[in-house]
Amino acid sequence: MEGAGHTIVNVEMVETEKNFTEEEEKHGTETKRQHFNRLDSLEKEASKVSGMASATKAASLATVMQLAFQSIGVVYGDIGTSPLYVFASTFSDRQPTPDDIIGALSLIIYSLTLFPLIKYVFIVLWANDNGDGGTFAMYSLICRHSKVSAIPNRQTADEMDLSAYKLKIPDKHLKRAHMIKEAMERSSWAKTSLLFVALLGTCMVIGDGILTPCISVLSAIEGVKKIDTSLNKDVIVMISVAILVVLFSIQRFGTDKVGYTFAPAVLIWYMFIGVVGMYNFTRHDSTVIKAFNPVYIFRYFNESPKEAWVSLGGVVLCMTGTEAMFADLGHFSVRSIQIAFSGLVYPCLLCAYIGQAAYLSKFPDHVSDAFYKSTPESVYWPMFVIAVLASVIASQAMISATFAIVKQSMALGCFPRVRIIHTSHKHEGQVYIPEINFLLMVACVMVTASFKETTKIGNAYGIAVVAVMLVTSSLLILIMLMIWQTNLLLIALFALVFVSFELFYFSSVLYKFTKGGYLPLSFAAALFFVMYVWHYVQTKRYAYEVEQKVSTHYLTRLGSDLGISRVPGVGLLYTELTHGVPAIFSHFLTNLPAIHSVLVFVSVKYLPVNKVPLDERFLLRRVGPKEYKMYRCIARYGYRDRRIGHEEFENLLMENLKSFIRIENWESRQDDETVEPSIEGSELGSEGKEEDEEIRFLDSSRRSGVVYMLGHSEVRASKDSYLLKRIVVNYVYDFLRRNFRQGFVDLQIPNKNLLQVGMNYYI
Structure with missing residues (x-):
C-alpha cells in the first residue's frame, strides 16, 4: 500500500512537531526510552548481524554456482x-x-x-x-x-524498533x-x-x-x-x-x-x-x-x-x-x-x-x-x-x-x-x-x-x-x-x-x-526535472500540513461542545503526519459532523531501506483519551516491499492493534508496583476485562464496515509566490498529478469503501 506515502520531511521539521496529545507524548517518550536502551546492544550486535547476512549469502557452493x-x-x-x-x-x-x-x-x-x-x-x-x-x-x-x-517520509518515529536497520557506525x-x-x-x-x-x-x-x-x-x-x-x-x-x-x-x-x-x-x-x-x-x-x-x-x-x-x-x-x-x-x-x-x-x-x-x-x-x-x-x-x-x-x-x-x-x-x-x-x-x-x-x-x-x-x-x-x-x-x-x-x-x-x-x-x-x-x-518538481512540491506540501495541523485541545472537545456523533464502523484516515491531528480531520468533521466508533490515523511511510520485516511493519499508539477509541498507525515499507491489497492490510492492522492493546495493558500492570496485594488481584481482573471489551469492540466495529478517508488535495502556489514557483506548482505539478495515478488507486480501495473530502493547500 502507498496511501499518503509521498511527502518529504527533514529532521529539523520533525523536531518542530511538539504539540501532540499528552497520551501520544507519554507513549512516544516510553518508546524512545526503549529505543535508546536498545542502541548499545544493537551496536554490539551490528558486526554479528552483518556476519549473519554474509553467511546467509554464502550458502552452499552448489547454490552459489546456480546463482x-x-x-x-x-x-x-x-x-x-x-x-x-x-x-x-x-x-x-x-x-x-x-x-x-x-x-x-x-x-x-x-x-x-x-x-x-x-x-x-x-x-x-x-x-x-x-x-x-x-x-x-x-x-x-x-x-x-x-x-x-x-x-519523502523520513521521520524519527519511522525508525523506532526497526531492528534490522539500526546498524550504526561500528x-x-x-x-x-x-x-x-x-x-x-x-x-x-x-x-x-x-x-x-x-x-x-x-x-x-x-x-x-x-x-x-x-x-x-x-x-x-x-x-x-x-x-x-x-x-x-x-x-x-x-x-x-x-x-x-x-x-x-x-x-x-x-x-x-x-x-x-x-x-x-x-x-x-x-x-x-x-x-x-x-x-x-x-x-x-x-x-x-x-x-x-x-x-x-x-x-x-x-x-x-x-x-x-x-x-x-x-x-x-x-x-x-x-x-x-x-x-x-x-x-x-x-x-x-x-x-x-x-x-x-x-x-x-x-x-x-x-x-x-x-x-x-x-x-x-x-x-x-x-x-x-x-x-x-x-x-x-x-x-x-x-x-x-x-x-x-x-x-x-x-x-x-x-x-x-x-x-x-x-x-x-x-x-x-x-x-x-x-x-x-x-x-x-x-x-x-x-x-x-x-x-x-x-x-x-x-x-x-x-x-x-x-x-x-x-x-x-x-x-x-x-x-x-x-x-x-x-x-x-x-x-x-x-x-x-x-x-x-x-x-x-x-x-x-x-x-x-x-x-x-x-x-x-x-x-x-x-x-x-x-x-x-x-x-x-527531463527525468530529473519531473523528479525534482515532484520532490519540491511534496516537501512544501508537508510543511503546510505541519503548519496547519489542529490544536491538541481540539480532541478534548469532540465529545462536548463540537456535537460530534460516533457511528458504528472503523474509519482509517490517511495522513502524512506521525504526530498531532491533521487539518484534514477537522475538515472532514466540518463537512460530515460524525466519526466512526473506531478511528485510526494511518501514516504510510517508505523508508530508505530495501525491506521492512513484516513483524515490524506497524508502529501503534493511542490518540486522545482511552475511551475515544482513536489510534495512530505508522505503516512502514522499504523500497522493495510489495504493496498489499486493502483486505490484507485491514487484517494485519487489526491483528497488530489487538496485540498493541494487550501489550499496553500488560505494561500498565507491570508498572503499577505500588498497588497493595489485597486489591491487586481485583485491579488485574478489571484491567483484563477492560482489555477484552476493547478487543470485542474492535471486532464488532469492523463487522460494521471499514471506510477509508482520504483528503483530495489541490496544491496551489500562494499569492505572494514568484512567477517560476507559480508555473512549477500550478501547472507542471498539477499536470503530473492529474495524468498519473491517484492515491486511492494505489491503495486498491473499492469505491464503496472510499470517502474523500477536498481541501486546498497553499504553499
Missing part, C-alpha cells in the same frame, strides 16, 4: 554484446593503422580490468544495502548511518567518520547535494535503459547484410524496430520468464565469441598479445593525442552494462556475481577483443563491421542468431533495471505514481510498469529510427555509461570515509586511479555532444 549461472542470463547480456560495436565506434571516423589497433586493444584490456573487474566486482559490490545494489541502495546505506536523508571513536557525519547532518546543502547525486545517477541509468535496446539490437541485426550487401539502412532499421516492439510487448511476462529462460543462450554466446576470438588470434596475428603491455597506451596517445583522446568515446563502450552487475545484485549474491564475471565473462570478452584486433591488423578497412567480418563463414549464421538473442537479453536486463529504479523512486516519493505489477513470487524486486514500458518503447523506436547507425547511438551511450560510473564513485568514496572507515591513503589511491580516469573518459564522450551525446543528457534532464 552464478542464472546471473549470466540476467546481468551480463549488455556487457557481452559490446564486441558487436566497440571497434566500429572507436574508429568511426578513420581507418586505423596496426599501431592504432594495438593501442586501442591495450586500452580495452585495461579498461575491462580496472573498472568492471577491480572496481565493481571486487569493491563496489560490497557497498550494498543488505544485499541490494544500485544508486538508491548506496544512498540508503549512507542515510542509515547518518541523518542526511532528504527523501567504531564511534574514529574522529574522522564522526566529523564527516556531523558536518553532513548540520548542512542542508550536503543533504540536498547527496539526493541530487542519487537522482542524477538514477536518471542516467534510465537513459542507459533507453539506449541499450537501440544499440544492441541494431548492431546485431546489421549481420543480416550477409544475405544482400546492398540492403540499405532503412531495411535494417525497420527490422530492428520490429524486434524492439516485440521485445517491449513481452515485458509483461516478467524477468523470470524472459531472462532466466535465456541464460543458456547467453552462455553459448560467450563461448562463441571466446572460441572465435581465439581462432582469429591464432590464424591472423598472434603478436597483438603485446597489447597487455601498457606502454602501447602511451605510444598510442603520443603518436596522435587528439585522435586517441576522441577514440576513448568508443573504447568506453566495452564497459557498457557494468552497472547492471551492481544494480541487479538483489536477485543474486556477491559471490555468484564475482564467480560468473571472473570465471566466464571477463576471459571470454578478452578473447573476443583480442581476436577482433588480430583480424583488423590484417584487414583494417573492415573496422566498421569488425565483429561479423571476423566471424568464420562456417559459424556465421549460428553466430548471427545467437547475437540477436543476446542483444534481446541485454536489452531485457536494462529494461528490468529501469522498472526497479522507477519503483524505488516512486516508493521514496521522488516520482509520480504509476501502476506497478509484480511479475515474480520469488523476487519482489522484479516488476513491470506498463506506462514506463510504453514510454521506453516509444523512445527506443524514435532513437533507432532517427539515428539509424550504431556509431551515432554509441556517442550518446558513452555519456550515460561514464556518468553513472562517476556517480557510483562519488557515493562509494563517501561510504569509504564514513562507513567503511578506510585508510585515507587507500581512498586517495582509489580516487587517483578510478575517478581521474573516469573524468578523462567523460571529457572524451562530451566531445561528441553534438553528434548524439546530447541524447542521454536530454533524457536525464
Whole structure:
C-alpha cells in the first residue's frame, strides 16, 4: 500500500512537531526510552548481524554456482554484446593503422580490468544495502548511518524498533567518520547535494535503459547484410524496430520468464565469441598479445593525442552494462556475481577483443563491421542468431533495471505514481510498469529510427555509461570515509586511479555532444526535472500540513461542545503526519459532523531501506483519551516491499492493534508496583476485562464496515509566490498529478469503501 506515502520531511521539521496529545507524548517518550536502551546492544550486535547476512549469502557452493549461472542470463547480456560495436565506434571516423589497433586493444584490456573487474566486482559490490545494489541502495546505506536523508517520509518515529536497520557506525571513536557525519547532518546543502547525486545517477541509468535496446539490437541485426550487401539502412532499421516492439510487448511476462529462460543462450554466446576470438588470434596475428603491455597506451596517445583522446568515446563502450552487475545484485549474491564475471565473462570478452584486433591488423578497412567480418563463414549464421538473442537479453536486463529504479523512486516519493505489477513470487524486486514500458518503447523506436547507425547511438551511450560510473564513485568514496572507515591513503589511491580516469573518459564522450551525446543528457534532464518538481512540491506540501495541523485541545472537545456523533464502523484516515491531528480531520468533521466508533490515523511511510520485516511493519499508539477509541498507525515499507491489497492490510492492522492493546495493558500492570496485594488481584481482573471489551469492540466495529478517508488535495502556489514557483506548482505539478495515478488507486480501495473530502493547500 502507498496511501499518503509521498511527502518529504527533514529532521529539523520533525523536531518542530511538539504539540501532540499528552497520551501520544507519554507513549512516544516510553518508546524512545526503549529505543535508546536498545542502541548499545544493537551496536554490539551490528558486526554479528552483518556476519549473519554474509553467511546467509554464502550458502552452499552448489547454490552459489546456480546463482552464478542464472546471473549470466540476467546481468551480463549488455556487457557481452559490446564486441558487436566497440571497434566500429572507436574508429568511426578513420581507418586505423596496426599501431592504432594495438593501442586501442591495450586500452580495452585495461579498461575491462580496472573498472568492471577491480572496481565493481571486487569493491563496489560490497557497498550494498543488505544485499541490494544500485544508486538508491548506496544512498540508503549512507542515510542509515547518518541523518542526511532528504527523501519523502523520513521521520524519527519511522525508525523506532526497526531492528534490522539500526546498524550504526561500528567504531564511534574514529574522529574522522564522526566529523564527516556531523558536518553532513548540520548542512542542508550536503543533504540536498547527496539526493541530487542519487537522482542524477538514477536518471542516467534510465537513459542507459533507453539506449541499450537501440544499440544492441541494431548492431546485431546489421549481420543480416550477409544475405544482400546492398540492403540499405532503412531495411535494417525497420527490422530492428520490429524486434524492439516485440521485445517491449513481452515485458509483461516478467524477468523470470524472459531472462532466466535465456541464460543458456547467453552462455553459448560467450563461448562463441571466446572460441572465435581465439581462432582469429591464432590464424591472423598472434603478436597483438603485446597489447597487455601498457606502454602501447602511451605510444598510442603520443603518436596522435587528439585522435586517441576522441577514440576513448568508443573504447568506453566495452564497459557498457557494468552497472547492471551492481544494480541487479538483489536477485543474486556477491559471490555468484564475482564467480560468473571472473570465471566466464571477463576471459571470454578478452578473447573476443583480442581476436577482433588480430583480424583488423590484417584487414583494417573492415573496422566498421569488425565483429561479423571476423566471424568464420562456417559459424556465421549460428553466430548471427545467437547475437540477436543476446542483444534481446541485454536489452531485457536494462529494461528490468529501469522498472526497479522507477519503483524505488516512486516508493521514496521522488516520482509520480504509476501502476506497478509484480511479475515474480520469488523476487519482489522484479516488476513491470506498463506506462514506463510504453514510454521506453516509444523512445527506443524514435532513437533507432532517427539515428539509424550504431556509431551515432554509441556517442550518446558513452555519456550515460561514464556518468553513472562517476556517480557510483562519488557515493562509494563517501561510504569509504564514513562507513567503511578506510585508510585515507587507500581512498586517495582509489580516487587517483578510478575517478581521474573516469573524468578523462567523460571529457572524451562530451566531445561528441553534438553528434548524439546530447541524447542521454536530454533524457536525464527531463527525468530529473519531473523528479525534482515532484520532490519540491511534496516537501512544501508537508510543511503546510505541519503548519496547519489542529490544536491538541481540539480532541478534548469532540465529545462536548463540537456535537460530534460516533457511528458504528472503523474509519482509517490517511495522513502524512506521525504526530498531532491533521487539518484534514477537522475538515472532514466540518463537512460530515460524525466519526466512526473506531478511528485510526494511518501514516504510510517508505523508508530508505530495501525491506521492512513484516513483524515490524506497524508502529501503534493511542490518540486522545482511552475511551475515544482513536489510534495512530505508522505503516512502514522499504523500497522493495510489495504493496498489499486493502483486505490484507485491514487484517494485519487489526491483528497488530489487538496485540498493541494487550501489550499496553500488560505494561500498565507491570508498572503499577505500588498497588497493595489485597486489591491487586481485583485491579488485574478489571484491567483484563477492560482489555477484552476493547478487543470485542474492535471486532464488532469492523463487522460494521471499514471506510477509508482520504483528503483530495489541490496544491496551489500562494499569492505572494514568484512567477517560476507559480508555473512549477500550478501547472507542471498539477499536470503530473492529474495524468498519473491517484492515491486511492494505489491503495486498491473499492469505491464503496472510499470517502474523500477536498481541501486546498497553499504553499
